Amino acid sequence: MGDDELSTSLSEMSLTGSRSLGGIGDDRPGSALSSSPASPGFVGKGTLRPKHKQQQSGASPTRVRKSSSPKSGKGGGGKASGGVKEDRNRGRDVSSGTTTSRNTPGGSSRCESERTQGHFSAGAKRQGPQSHRGARAESEDWGRHQAPSKMIHLFSHLPQYSKRSTQSKSDLHPAIETLGLLYADGSVRGSNARTAAMLLAFKEVVREYQLPPGEVLRLDLDKALKPHIQYLINCRPHSIAMGNAIKWLRGRIHSLDPEAGPAEAKESIVEAIDAYVEERITFAAKTLAEVTANKISDGDVVLVYGRSYSVELTLLRAKAQGKKFRVLVVDSRPLLEGRRLLASLSRASIPSTYLNLNAVSYVMRGVSKVLLGVAAMLSNGAVISRAGTAVVAMLARRFNIPAIFCCETYKFSDKVQLDSICWNEVGDPAELLRPAGGRGATRQVEQAHSLQEDKPGIAASELTASLPQRLKLLNIRYDLTPMKYVSLVITEVGMIPPTSVPVLLRESSKDDVNVNFEF
Amino acid sequence: MGIQNDLKAATSELIEYERRISGGRASISFRACVELFFRYATRENDDVPDFETLNKLFIARGHHFVANALKSRLGIAELGHSFVQDGMMILTHGRSEVVTGVLIRAAQSNKNFTVMVTEGRPEGSGFKAAERLTEAGIPVTVILDSAAAYFMERVDIVLLGAEGVVESGGIVNKIGTCQLAMVAKLYNKPLYVAAESYKFARLYPLTQADLEDNVDNDVEKPLFPPLLTGMEGGTATVKVEEGEGRHTQERGSSGTLLGRNTVFDSGPGVAAMTTKNPSCDYTPAQYISLLFTDLGILTPAAVSDELIKLYQ
Numbered sequence: 001m002g003d004d005e006l007s008t009s010l011s012e013m014s015l016t017g018s019r020s021l022g023g024i025g026d027d028r029p030g031s032a033l034s035s036s037p038a039s040p041g042f043v044g045k046g047t048l049r050p051k052h053k054q055q056q057s058g059a060s061p062t063r064v065r066k067s068s069s070p071k072s073g074k075g076g077g078g079k080a081s082g083g084v085k086e087d088r089n090r091g092r093d094v095s096s097g098t099t100t101s102r103n104t105p106g107g108s109s110r111c112e113s114e115r116t117q118g119h120f121s122a123g124a125k126r127q128g129p130q131s132h133r134g135a136r137a138e139s140e141d142w143g144r145h146q147a148p149s150k151m152i153h154l155f156s157h158l159p160q161y162s163k164r165s166t167q168s169k170s171d172l173h174p175a176i177e178t179l180g181l182l183y184a185d186g187s188v189r190g191s192n193a194r195t196a197a198m199l200l201a202f203k204e205v206v207r208e209y210q211l212p213p214g215e216v217l218r219l220d221l222d223k224a225l226k227p228h229i230q231y232l233i234n235c236r237p238h239s240i241a242m243g244n245a246i247k248w249l250r251g252r253i254h255s256l257d258p259e260a261g262p263a264e265a266k267e268s269i270v271e272a273i274d275a276y277v278e279e280r281i282t283f284a285a286k287t288l289a290e291v292t293a294n295k296i297s298d299g300d301v302v303l304v305y306g307r308s309y310s311v312e313l314t315l316l317r318a319k320a321q322g323k324k325f326r327v328l329v330v331d332s333r334p335l336l337e338g339r340r341l342l343a344s345l346s347r348a349s350i351p352s353t354y355l356n357l358n359a360v361s362y363v364m365r366g367v368s369k370v371l372l373g374v375a376a377m378l379s380n381g382a383v384i385s386r387a388g389t390a391v392v393a394m395l396a397r398r399f400n401i402p403a404i405f406c407c408e409t410y411k412f413s414d415k416v417q418l419d420s421i422c423w424n425e426v427g428d429p430a431e432l433l434r435p436a437g438g439r440g441a442t443r444q445v446e447q448a449h450s451l452q453e454d455k456p457g458i459a460a461s462e463l464t465a466s467l468p469q470r471l472k473l474l475n476i477r478y479d480l481t482p483m484k485y486v487s488l489v490i491t492e493v494g495m496i497p498p499t500s501v502p503v504l505l506r507e508s509s510k511d512d513v514n515v516n517f518e519f
Numbered sequence: 520m521g522i523q524n525d526l527k528a529a530t531s532e533l534i535e536y537e538r539r540i541s542g543g544r545a546s547i548s549f550r551a552c553v554e555l556f557f558r559y560a561t562r563e564n565d566d567v568p569d570f571e572t573l574n575k576l577f578i579a580r581g582h583h584f585v586a587n588a589l590k591s592r593l594g595i596a597e598l599g600h601s602f603v604q605d606g607m608m609i610l611t612h613g614r615s616e617v618v619t620g621v622l623i624r625a626a627q628s629n630k631n632f633t634v635m636v637t638e639g640r641p642e643g644s645g646f647k648a649a650e651r652l653t654e655a656g657i658p659v660t661v662i663l664d665s666a667a668a669y670f671m672e673r674v675d676i677v678l679l680g681a682e683g684v685v686e687s688g689g690i691v692n693k694i695g696t697c698q699l700a701m702v703a704k705l706y707n708k709p710l711y712v713a714a715e716s717y718k719f720a721r722l723y724p725l726t727q728a729d730l731e732d733n734v735d736n737d738v739e740k741p742l743f744p745p746l747l748t749g750m751e752g753g754t755a756t757v758k759v760e761e762g763e764g765r766h767t768q769e770r771g772s773s774g775t776l777l778g779r780n781t782v783f784d785s786g787p788g789v790a791a792m793t794t795k796n797p798s799c800d801y802t803p804a805q806y807i808s809l810l811f812t813d814l815g816i817l818t819p820a821a822v823s824d825e826l827i828k829l830y831q
Contacts, residue, residue: 295725369725402725488687488723495723496827497687497804499820503827 152474154421159237161426161475175204176228180235189337191241191375191411192309196281198232199245203273211262218256218265225250237425240376240384241411248276248410280410284492289313292371292406292490293321300325300368303401305357305392306332307341308373308385310406315371319350326350328367332357332388334431334475357388360395370396374407374489379505380416381483381498383407387476390420393485402487405498409491412505420479429473526560547683547691551720556584558830584717591715591813592617596624599678599713599811607632607675610667610703613693614644614651615680617713621811622678623655633658635674639693640664641796664695668702677703681714684812685722686826688804688819690714691730694797700806709808716812719826724801 151160179201182188188197205228211217229246232238238246252272256265292314296302302325304311315327327345329352331338338354345352355363370392376384383389383405396403417423486498496504530553559580595617603609603625609632611618622634634652638661639645649659662670677699681690690696690712703710724730804819814825 297728404725487725494721494830495686497723497820497823499688500823500827503824507827 152472155426158424158426161428172231173205175201180232183236190309191239192281195242195245196277198242199273199277203270206266206269217262218253222250222253240413244410284408285310285313287492288406288490289317293318296323296325298324301366303328303367303370305330305372306386307337311371311373312341312344316348319348327352328363329354330357330360364395364399367401370401370403372405374405374411377407377412377501378417379414379502381501383481383486384478387479390479390481393481397485404488405486406490412501414505425477427475427477429475432473432475526557547720548718552717592620594813595713595811596620598816600625603630603632605630608673610635610674610677612637612679612696612699613639614648618678618680619651621713626655626657635660635662635670637662637664667699671702671706674708677708677710679712681712682799683720684714684718684822685720686823687723688822690802691799694800697800697802700802704806711809712807713811716814727801730801
C-alpha cells in the first residue's frame, strides 16, 4: 500500500472538509439570483433586475462571501421533498448579497471592460448566464463575440456555454425561475438532486395551473409546461435522467382520463409526481445503498470518484452496518465535488484519503473495490457519468478490481452511444482557469491558491484575457465508460450485469405509458 | 403469513442440513432452489383463499420441481449434443450429471469422440465421471488437474457442469474450473456450460472472496490425499482403457482415495503448515462461450435476463 503518504489524518480531513463545505453554495455570487424571489411568495420578475453586470469575482476576487447554509444545494433524493424550499432560502441569501453588491461603485465601468473581453468564451462565462436577465442586448453580443475559433471543433454541435441564457421569455412559474437559476449557478447539481427538484417544481406549476375555458386539460397542461421545460434547459442542458422524468411526466399528463374534472386530474398528477420522486429517486437511492453496502466487506479499500449521492449513501450505510473499511476519495478539477463527500465521510468517522485523479494509478493497486456514480445508463451497457469516470473504471479493470456502478433505474435510457462526443455538456471554460475549483470551491481555497496570491487583485477573467488568442478551452462535464469496464450495475431492483440494461428497460416500460416525446 | 414463517424456518433448517451433510456449505444450486420455491410460495399466497388448496398447490409444486429437474437434464442433452462432433476431443472437469448426459446422448447418436477428464482433486470426482463415460463406451483419458494447460492444444471444446450459475452469467463450480476456463480462453477453445435453470442464483460474486463459506481451513481433514497409489515417479496421466479388468484395477488403486496422506503426515513442520482447500471457485462470464440450459442455449448475458424474468 503505497498510499500512506497520501493519507491525511482524519482530523486534517475534517478540517479541509468543513472548510470546503462552507463554500459549497458559494460558487459565483449569482447576480442573476437577484431577481429570484426573496420569499416563497414569488416576486414578479424584474423587480430586482440588475441593469448590468454587477461586481463579480473580478471586482473583488478576494472578497469572502458568507455562504448560505451548507445544506442548501446539497443534492439528492433524500432531501428531495424539502429541496425546493431550501433552494428558495438559498436564493434569498444570494439575492440579498447581490443587492448590496449592486451598490458598489464602479459597476458600470466594469461592465465596459467585460464587454471587451466578451469574445473570449472563457471570459464571457464570468459574467455568467444569470446576468443575461434583462440584458438581452448584451447576451446577443456574446453570441456574436463567441468567436468560432474559440469553439472546440469536435464539440461544436453541443450547446456552447456562453450561449446559455436564464432570461425568461414568457410568464414562468416562479418556482421554475428559481430552479433555473440554481441550475445555472451550479448550486443544484447531480442527477438525483436536479431531477427531484425539477419534478417538485413542476408539481408547483401543475398545482397552480388554471385551465383556460374551452381547453382540454391534458393537452393544455402539456402546452403550459413546455416553456417551463425549455427555460430549465436554457439554464443548463438537461441530463438524460431529467429527460426521462420529463418524458414520463408528459406521458402521464397525456394519459389522463379525459372524463376527470380539472381539479381531480391535477391532483392525480401531483400525486404521481410525488410517487415518482419517492419511489424512483428517494427510495430507490436508499434501497440501492442498502444493496451496495452489503457488497462492502470488512477490510475493503473502496475507491470513489467525485461525489455521487448514491455512493455517499452507500458508504454511510456500510458504516452504519458496522463494516470496517477505508475510502479513497478521488477528486478532480474543476468542480472538486469530492470535498463534499469527504466532509460527510469525516462526519461519519469513516477513514478516508483524499487524492486527485492524476494520482489514481498510484493508489489503485491497494484498492479492493471501485464504487462509481452514474448520470445515465445506456442500453448498450455504456455508462455516462461525470468526466473522469471512464479513466477510473479503465484503470480498475487494468488492475482487476471490480468497478461497481450505482444507478437508479430511472436513469436507464434506451439510447445507444459509443463515445463521449455525440452527447455531452460543455461547462464553463473559465472554470479551467480559475485557480482552485471555481464554482465548487470556496473563496478561501481560491485565496489560498498561489495564482491569486501571486497576482492579487487579478480576476480569473483577466487572466483569461491575457491568454493567447488561439488558445481553446474545453470543459466537458460527462464521459462515457464502455460496457467492458463495467463489472456490475447495482440498481434498486438488484444487481445486474451491464448487458441486462435493455431487459430492465423492457420490463419497466411494460407498466409505463409509452409516449414518444422529443427530449 | 404463518406458512411463510414456517417455510422460512424450514428453509434455514434445510440449508443447515445440507451444510452438514456436504461438509461445510450448502451448494448454490440448492439454495437457489429453495429460494425459488419460497418465491413461488410468497407469490401464490395471496390468490388462494383456504389453506387446503394452498397446501395441495405447494406439494404439487414441489413434485413439479423434482420432475422438472429430471426432464430438464434430458432436454439439455438433446440441445447440447449437437455441439459435439465427430473426431472431437472434449475436455471436462469434475463430475456433472448434465455433462455426462450430453456426452452419452452424443455417443448414442453415433458420434466418435474422445473425452479428457481431469481427476478432480481432492475427492477425485473426475474418476466417477470417467467411469460413467467408459460404461457408455466413450473413450476417456484421465489427466491431472494441473495438466489442463498441457493438453489444451489438443482439445476442441471444453464442456463443464456448474454448481450454480450466477447473475453475471458466470458460474460457480468445482475448484479448478476457473483456471481451466482461463487456459481455454487463451487457446481460443470454446467453453460450454451445461446446467439446469434451477441452478440460476441471484448472486453476483465479483471476486473469489465473494463466495462465502468456501475456503475449508480445517487442518484435521486430509486435504491432499493421494489419488492413486504408486503414482510417484510414474506418468502423470493414467489411461483408463475400455474393458472391465483394467478399469477395476484403476478403481482399486484409487481405493485409497480418501485415506490419510502418509507422505505429508510424517514430515517435520507439518503442524506449522497452513493448508487451504476451497471446494469451488467463480468463473466470470467472459470465459464462457455458451450455456446449455433447459431454457435453451444461452449466452452468459442472457442468464441475467432469465433471472430478471423469473424474479420480477
